[in-house]
Amino acid sequence: MQQFILINKTLAIVLICACLTQLADPPAQAQAQPELQWFKGNTHTHSHNRGGDSSPGEVAQWYRDHDYDFLVISDHNYLANIDVLQQEMDRLNQREERKGFLLVPGEEVSNSVTVAERSYTIHVNGIDTTKTVGQLEGDSVQHLMQKTIDAVHDAGGFPHVNHPNFVWSITADDLYSMKRLRHFEIYNGHPKVNVNGGGEVPSLEELWDDLLSRGRVYYGVATDDAHDFKEWGRNRSNPGRGWIVVRARELSRKVLVEAMRAGDFYASTGVVLEDLSMADGALRLNIKQVRATDNNFELYRTEFIGRGGQVLKIDTSLEPTYQFQTGDLYVRAKVASSNGSHAWTQPLFAPGQGRFE
Numbered sequence: 265m266q267q268f269i270l271i272n273k274t275l276a277i278v279l280i281c282a283c284l285t286q287l288a289d290p291p292a293q294a295q296a297q298p299e300l301q302w303f304k305g306n307t308h309t310h311s312h313n314r315g316g317d318s319s320p321g322e323v324a325q326w327y328r329d330h331d332y333d334f335l336v337i338s339d340h341n342y343l344a345n346i347d348v349l350q351q352e353m354d355r356l357n358q359r360e361e362r363k364g365f366l367l368v369p370g371e372e373v374s375n376s377v378t379v380a381e382r383s384y385t386i387h388v389n390g391i392d393t394t395k396t397v398g399q400l401e402g403d404s405v406q407h408l409m410q411k412t413i414d415a416v417h418d419a420g421g422f423p424h425v426n427h428p429n430f431v432w433s434i435t436a437d438d439l440y441s442m443k444r445l446r447h448f449e450i451y452n453g454h455p456k457v458n459v460n461g462g463g464e465v466p467s468l469e470e471l472w473d474d475l476l477s478r479g480r481v482y483y484g485v486a487t488d489d490a491h492d493f494k495e496w497g498r499n500r501s502n503p504g505r506g507w508i509v510v511r512a513r514e515l516s517r518k519v520l521v522e523a524m525r526a527g528d529f530y531a532s533t534g535v536v537l538e539d540l541s542m543a544d545g546a547l548r549l550n551i552k553q554v555r556a557t558d559n560n561f562e563l564y565r566t567e568f569i570g571r572g573g574q575v576l577k578i579d580t581s582l583e584p585t586y587q588f589q590t591g592d593l594y595v596r597a598k599v600a601s602s603n604g605s606h607a608w609t610q611p612l613f614a615p616g617q618g619r620f621e
């Protein structure tokens with residue numbers, strides 16, 4: 265059987281381990297390893313420190329009450345100290361005998377650059393940073409964005425570029441020219457960031473396929489970019505619109521961030537995947553069906569998308585599968601529910617294809 269490269273290092277290690285354990289008696293240590301689990305979280309949210317209408321405590325409480333497992337409070341050019349808040353959350357969880365809720369430090373590094381009398385906005389989230397990055401200046405969009413990405417790495421974190429179509433600032437060529445960038449938002453719940461593109465400008469998903477088609481691995485992130493927790497409406501940036509679900513062995517900062525860095529997650533606006541595998545040259549999903557009553561349930565349509573954004577296959581089952589074909593560069597899956605929500609897997613590249621910069 266043809267061999268395929270997994271872009272997901274974590275998964276590759278798991279599969280190698282699984283093969284090895286079949287060859288020999290599993291050592292006691294391996295048996296003791298916790299199972300892989302899915303953890304739901306949002307990596308882009310604002311509090312009243314910079315941008316939001318509520319305190320970090322109120323913001324964290326909203327996500328905890330809505331069954332999230334982790335949260336990054338990413339205020340504009342402000343890295344909050346989350347230690348005290350994490351202790352409060354731990355005490356609350358213990359008292360109420362609830363599952364853990366993890367805060368991961370972060371900042372939305374927010375700057376702009378004027379070129380030929382036109383202003384461009386460059387917002388990059390620093391996830392798991394240890395110091396504030398703050399205000400930066402640059403000569404061009406690409407110069408400022410690369411400077412921000414480098415500064416986030418220097419602050420100990422990893423970057424995801426936010427809402428590229430906000431004030432029509434960031435193009436596919438801009439993203440393609442970046443070094444040390446693997447993550448960007450393919451969905452953002454803020455009502456004013458032009459997720460769907462328009463006119464000649466591609467949607468964030470079209471942008472993603474453009475970049476993947478050039479043979480570079482980029483991971484797609486969904487966030488809600490929530491600012492408004494007190495007033496609700498279509499024109500408000502309310503929480504709960506977009507998130508990621510990360511596969512990890514435990515809900516600790518180190519393990520969770522490692523999985524995010526490695527792209528072991530899917531993005532969602534509502535669709536839940538019970539399982540997801542990228543092995544033996546196939547992409548396999550297991551969709552959790554929402555079923556209110558016998559006759560009232562959601563249906564799903566999964567598109568497997570490849571080079572140039574081309575739909576390679578449509579599968580309407582709850583266990584959609586795509587087997588790699590000769591000539592495929594990459595494949596990613598997008599699930600659409602009958603009620604309008606989606607899930608997006610990360611791309612799986614063919615052997616020898618899919619490079620990082």
Ligand SMILES: [Zn+2]
Nearest residue numbers: 372387426427
């Ligand atoms: Zn922003």
Ligand SMILES: [Zn+2]
Nearest residue numbers: 308310372489
């Ligand atoms: Zn934001």
